[in-house]
Amino acid sequence: MTDTLTEHVTCYLCPAAGAGVFKRKIAGKPHMLCAACFKISNRAFPKKRGKRKHRRVEAPSRLEWVEALKRAKSGGKFHCGISGVALDTISPGSPLYATLDHVNPSRGNGGWMVVAAVINDMKSDLSTEEFRSVVSALATIFSSEDINARQSLERKLSSLEFWKRS
8 A cells, every 4th residue: 555645644654744744554553654755665675685695584574674774764864873984875885775684693583673774794793782892893903903802802703693704
């Protein structure tokens, strides 16, 4: 169900209101979305994706995607769930393009967030907590020559729970 409304209603994801708001059924319930939010809410996620297209990856439902978008929207823009940077919703080649990420990879449904493409690629097979820990350890190494910082990073990298390569 998709039709343009002429009454004064507000977008479910942002403060936009007016005749440019569309009605869309998501999980059986009507949601009102402005043209920009309606377009990004249409994004589909194939189950076979990632760098290795043969790998099956759990995909979100339309409702899970819209709820992740809702959490990422503030001040009229979508923001990365890890870095907070404003995201690009138009250019798929941009490092700031809004992508979907598991909070913890390989853990089934749920735990979705919207992140910048470049951060999603860097995070890859790490949980959000592992990613933050590794990036923090790298920052320490880059800002000093402390041998303990390198050993700390080695321990963190050796104990990554979600890192899967063959």
